[in-house]
Amino acid sequence: MAAQPEVRELSGAEMVIRALIDQGVEVVFGYPGGAVLPIYDALFKQNRLRHILVRHEQGAVHAAEGYARSSGKVGVVMVTSGPGATNTVTGLTDALMDSVPVVCLTGQVPTHLIGNDAFQEADTTGITRPCTKHNYLVKDVNDLARVLHEAFTVARTGRPGPVVVDLPKDVLFANGLYLPPESAPARKSYRPQAKPEASRIAAAAQLIMAAKKPLFYGGGGLINSGPRACTLFTELVRLTGFPVTLTLMGLGVFPASDKQYLGLVGMHGTFESNNAMHDCDLMINIGARFDDRVTGKVAAFAPHARKIHVDIDPSSINKNVRVDLAVVGDCAEVLAALLVELKAQKYKADPARIAPWWQQIETWRKRDCLRYAKSDTIIKPQYAIERLYALTRGRDVFITTEVGQHQMWAAQFFKFDQPFHWMTSGGLGTMGYGLPAAMGVQLAHPDALVIDIAGEASILMNIQEMSTICQYRLPVKAFILNNQYMGMVRQWQELLHGGRYSESYTAALPDFVKLAEAFGAVGMRVEKPADVDRVIKEMIAVDRPVIVDVAVDPAENCFPMIPSGAAHNEMLLGPEDKQASGPISEEGMVLV
Amino acid sequence: MTAPEIVEKHTMAVLVDNEPGVLARVIGLFSGRGYNIESLTVAETDPKNKLSRITIVTSGTPMVIEQIKAQLNRIVPVHGVHDLGEEGPFLERELALVKVTGGAESRAETLRVADIFHARVVDTTPESYVFEMTGSTDKLDAFINLMAPLGVVDISRTGVVAISRGSGKF
Ligand SMILES: Cc1ncc(C[n+]2csc(CCOP(=O)(O)OP(=O)(O)O)c2C)c(N)n1
Ligand SMILES: [Mg+2]
Numbered sequence: 001m002a003a004q005p006e007v008r009e010l011s012g013a014e015m016v017i018r019a020l021i022d023q024g025v026e027v028v029f030g031y032p033g034g035a036v037l038p039i040y041d042a043l044f045k046q047n048r049l050r051h052i053l054v055r056h057e058q059g060a061v062h063a064a065e066g067y068a069r070s071s072g073k074v075g076v077v078m079v080t081s082g083p084g085a086t087n088t089v090t091g092l093t094d095a096l097m098d099s100v101p102v103v104c105l106t107g108q109v110p111t112h113l114i115g116n117d118a119f120q121e122a123d124t125t126g127i128t129r130p131c132t133k134h135n136y137l138v139k140d141v142n143d144l145a146r147v148l149h150e151a152f153t154v155a156r157t158g159r160p161g162p163v164v165v166d167l168p169k170d171v172l173f174a175n176g177l178y179l180p181p182e183s184a185p186a187r188k189s190y191r192p193q194a195k196p197e198a199s200r201i202a203a204a205a206q207l208i209m210a211a212k213k214p215l216f217y218g219g220g221g222l223i224n225s226g227p228r229a230c231t232l233f234t235e236l237v238r239l240t241g242f243p244v245t246l247t248l249m250g251l252g253v254f255p256a257s258d259k260q261y262l263g264l265v266g267m268h269g270t271f272e273s274n275n276a277m278h279d280c281d282l283m284i285n286i287g288a289r290f291d292d293r294v295t296g297k298v299a300a301f302a303p304h305a306r307k308i309h310v311d312i313d314p315s316s317i318n319k320n321v322r323v324d325l326a327v328v329g330d331c332a333e334v335l336a337a338l339l340v341e342l343k344a345q346k347y348k349a350d351p352a353r354i355a356p357w358w359q360q361i362e363t364w365r366k367r368d369c370l371r372y373a374k375s376d377t378i379i380k381p382q383y384a385i386e387r388l389y390a391l392t393r394g395r396d397v398f399i400t401t402e403v404g405q406h407q408m409w410a411a412q413f414f415k416f417d418q419p420f421h422w423m424t425s426g427g428l429g430t431m432g433y434g435l436p437a438a439m440g441v442q443l444a445h446p447d448a449l450v451i452d453i454a455g456e457a458s459i460l461m462n463i464q465e466m467s468t469i470c471q472y473r474l475p476v477k478a479f480i481l482n483n484q485y486m487g488m489v490r491q492w493q494e495l496l497h498g499g500r501y502s503e504s505y506t507a508a509l510p511d512f513v514k515l516a517e518a519f520g521a522v523g524m525r526v527e528k529p530a531d532v533d534r535v536i537k538e539m540i541a542v543d544r545p546v547i548v549d550v551a552v553d554p555a556e557n558c559f560p561m562i563p564s565g566a567a568h569n570e571m572l573l574g575p576e577d578k579q580a581s582g583p584i585s586e587e588g589m590v591l592v
Numbered sequence: 593m594t595a596p597e598i599v600e601k602h603t604m605a606v607l608v609d610n611e612p613g614v615l616a617r618v619i620g621l622f623s624g625r626g627y628n629i630e631s632l633t634v635a636e637t638d639p640k641n642k643l644s645r646i647t648i649v650t651s652g653t654p655m656v657i658e659q660i661k662a663q664l665n666r667i668v669p670v671h672g673v674h675d676l677g678e679e680g681p682f683l684e685r686e687l688a689l690v691k692v693t694g695g696a697e698s699r700a701e702t703l704r705v706a707d708i709f710h711a712r713v714v715d716t717t718p719e720s721y722v723f724e725m726t727g728s729t730d731k732l733d734a735f736i737n738l739m740a741p742l743g744v745v746d747i748s749r750t751g752v753v754a755i756s757r758g759s760g761k762f
Pocket of ligand 1: 402405407429455457458483485488489
């Protein structure tokens, strides 16, 4: 089917393959079934697209997310109708919340059976409407090429997100005309605003020049905008000499090893970041969305700050927090314009003006908020991550995580100096994200060291993907911080529910070493602090998939913590703070 | 929280591609995010370009109204959202069909009220009238309230349609 003249008719299924190739797709994560058999047949007859056979459709979407977030390309998923489609819903919602570009092709029963409760029929566009950026049901093969190209445009541009294209089986068999991407008509109603208004840039520059206690607050929008945005952000931060904090989704957009970096912000962010957020007089939010995990109690959020908010999505602006200056546009465009404007204004950093602010920040830093009680007898989870970081430095390392305490410790203790190397489920908080995501990352970066920092509960949610990982010989490492608890649940129960550990202990965990071996991977277990380094080195040395079961302290809690409903300057710094701050407010209790 | 913000009523004209699912997207947005819909009407208004116009009457604090507009604009088949009150003076009309089956003794009074409101009789039987009435929502409410004791048995209302005054678009 190579280089056919444009006018030749193709079947719908052939068009799907052709459109994917024309869109530059190299890898598709999928799972076959009756409704998509024609596409699988067309797939069989070509060798340009690589299909990765997952073990569960949720895994396919998370894999596509990991692939997309680590490579900047669109992740592609292909599943059958009914259960195949419904199994993608968690992944799609995850991609929507974290703005990850994914195109998901779903099979559908033939058009004449739609609405009849046919075998494996589900109202896929109905079910996925609230969890996609956009979705389509293609009823005419002559619309197919246009829709597929549009799906990629919508997924990739503006604020990226997941797009579903539902494909009835008769449309896949029908013949029609194929349009290449460049001749597909553009959608008139879809026009994301990339270029910012000049007057807003000028106003932002004025605020920057006047600030005495400024703070940059960078987020995942910088990652989505791309490498140029991250470089320009770093340039701007260095030009000004201002402190910078990053959201969970933004880790790596500014080097963590830089003195200007204050660490993670938010519920488990650093003391210096959160206090700087609270006390600053100018907050420059670039590509973050004032998520409730970041703001804490909105009424007490940064009460003295003028706020600038740069976002490509106008609906993010003034949603949770009222800002003083909104700049709608693509982060890279905005940053480039801002740098030009500052140059035109002959801006020079004024260290004297912000020196008292930095002195204040240094006093917060001295609290050394990530300090934890070390132990010779039991492995502290923080220690395991510190060693993992230390022993993997200098390599091309990508980290994914599951959801829970281990995720927060990974965000606190693994330092990222580059963007695109950290993949986590931030918005939805999906347990089971990390292992399939790591699989997707490894496919995009075959020679890199890809590690899923996991919890023992989370990883069981998509453990079946070990089978995929082994099939394709992907040397993914699962580094499980095994505390035998749903640790984050246990921590909230300890702090908020009188230590009643209702259903947060997993009584019958599998033997992860044997489990690894059963899948055909390598299993390792470490129980003593003294053995941690050796096992990590062994893990790195093995050029195969590995599960490392790290037996960590089951009682450890993740600090600092802003209790729900509290303000940034009311953080708990460690176990000793628990009582001092008194019980959590009723208002706070109802928050998630 | 800061001082409670006042809830305002807004009428919006939303121009959309007339395609399957577009109404579900708009309605799903309102229900999913907990916004109010007081009234919603939709019909194709530009057959050549296959565009429909949705008129939504909604209420919320200024921050919520701003969100509603931004969220509507984000829907891929939405071409534009016009907050009519914000863009200048505008007209609102609603149409009602009101069926009244009073006894013989109230028929004259029924017609007298209809006459005052310029409601048209569009169906008559010895036992019943159907009136057609257009006007603002308030005027329709007043008409229906006056008719109620005279034996209203059924009411069908279109919801609000709206357009700006003057030569401006929307
Ligand atoms: C799919 C899903 N179900 C439930 C939750 C709620 N939840 C958040 S963290 C957590 C515990 C995770 O336990 P584990 O993976 O062992 O990580 P740990 O906190 O112990 O590091 C749970 C149940 C969730 N985030 N995702
Ligand atoms: Mg655990």
